[in-house]
Amino acid sequence: MVRRFIRFLLCLVGIVFIGGGVFYFITAPNPLPESHWAGLGTPDTKNGEMVFWAGGCVSCHATPGSEGDAKLTLAGGLALKSPFGTFHVPNISPDEKAGIGSWTLAQFGNAMKRGVAANGEHLYPSFPYGSYTRMTDKDVNDLFGYLKTLPKSSNVAPPHDLPFPFNIRLALGGWKFLYFNDQPRVVIANADDTIKRGQYLVEGLGHCGECHTPRDFLGGFQSNMWLAGAPNPEGPGRIPDITPGSKAVGSWTQEDIASYLETGFTPDFDSAGGSMAEVQRNVAHLPKSDLEAIAAYLKAVPKH
The missing domain is CATH 1.10.760 (Cytochrome Bc1 Complex; Chain D, domain 2)
Structure with a gap:
């Protein structure tokens, strides 16, 4: 009886030790060399x-x-x-x-x-x-x-x-x-070079999804809701849906979107507000071709 109990304890310790090692291997920082x-x-x-x-x-x-x-x-x-x-x-x-x-x-x-x-x-x-x-x-x-x-x-x-x-x-x-992964957030069939550039800017450098995509209880993106709008992380209100199915951006042309990013004015002469005003001032430094690429990508992403 005592031997069985000792074996059980040793097995339990072994499982914990191996499990801890696997957990650390999976979760340890993984820098590039x-x-x-x-x-x-x-x-x-x-x-x-x-x-x-x-x-x-x-x-x-x-x-x-x-x-x-x-x-x-x-x-x-x-x-x-x-x-x-x-x-x-x-x-x-x-x-x-x-x-x-x-x-x-x-x-x-x-x-x-x-x-x-x-x-x-x-x-x-x-x-x-x-x-x-x-x-x-x-x-x-x-x-x-x-x-x-x-x-x-x-x-x-x-x-x-x-x-x-x-x-x-x-x-x-x-x-x-x-x-965490470096794969595209969405797959766009037959994307031309302009859309690919826009995808790089929106999904990578511009990190637009960090505000415009809803998250689950652990803070990860709801991947099937890319750019579909989310609660405002800074307080009341909501960050808007910016997919082609949205009430606002969905009715804008690519030229409207590019102009908004350049000037801060919407097609109906409203202006960027809140944290988006700062974002707009930043991207206004980019060449017009990049603003047009962002616009092309936003018109090509899936609707929600």
Whole structure:
């Protein structure tokens, strides 16, 4: 009887040990190797600036309340409230201590495309690496080069304020296992180069789905509701549906959408408001061909 009990305990310990090992293997951070980032050459900072505006970096990382050129000092500090707690946006200026000035391209690239911090930990998806993972390595390299040209800031943002169990970073590996991938959000048959460019901008750099797509109780996208609208993460109201089946955008032409992104005015002479006003000011820096590509993609995605 005693021997059976001991065998049972040993088997139980073995199962827990093996299960723990499998869990860690599945959920451990998975950065790309240093060699992946070698050989990309000198960054094209002009392209990096366009990536910067398409990615909306100033919207979160600029000092809250800053205006004009001061917004290019990416000191962080913005508090992002969510159902999981409050996230404090970090300093990504080229300051060597408070910012990312001492980072390597591999560290920056793995943050952008793998959600892995410079110290090897998982990053929270409040930083939209779930979208940025679709970036090309060239755009990552060019963006990193451009960020190095911006002003430094010694500001240190507060740590995230998250209750248990959301403060356990290892659990993010489970979230990534369920939701994180670099595949297209939707498949568009017979997409031409313009639509493909728009898909890259919307699904990747522009991370439009982060606000316009509803999420489940774990914070993952409801994949069958891509861009179908979602609760406003900043408070009351709702982020609109921007698929062709929507009441507003569905009736707009591609030219209407491109013009709205360029000017901030809708076809009926209303204007962008709320957080979209900031987004519009960012994408207005892009060439007209990119705005037209975004419009073409939005008219081609599935209706809801």
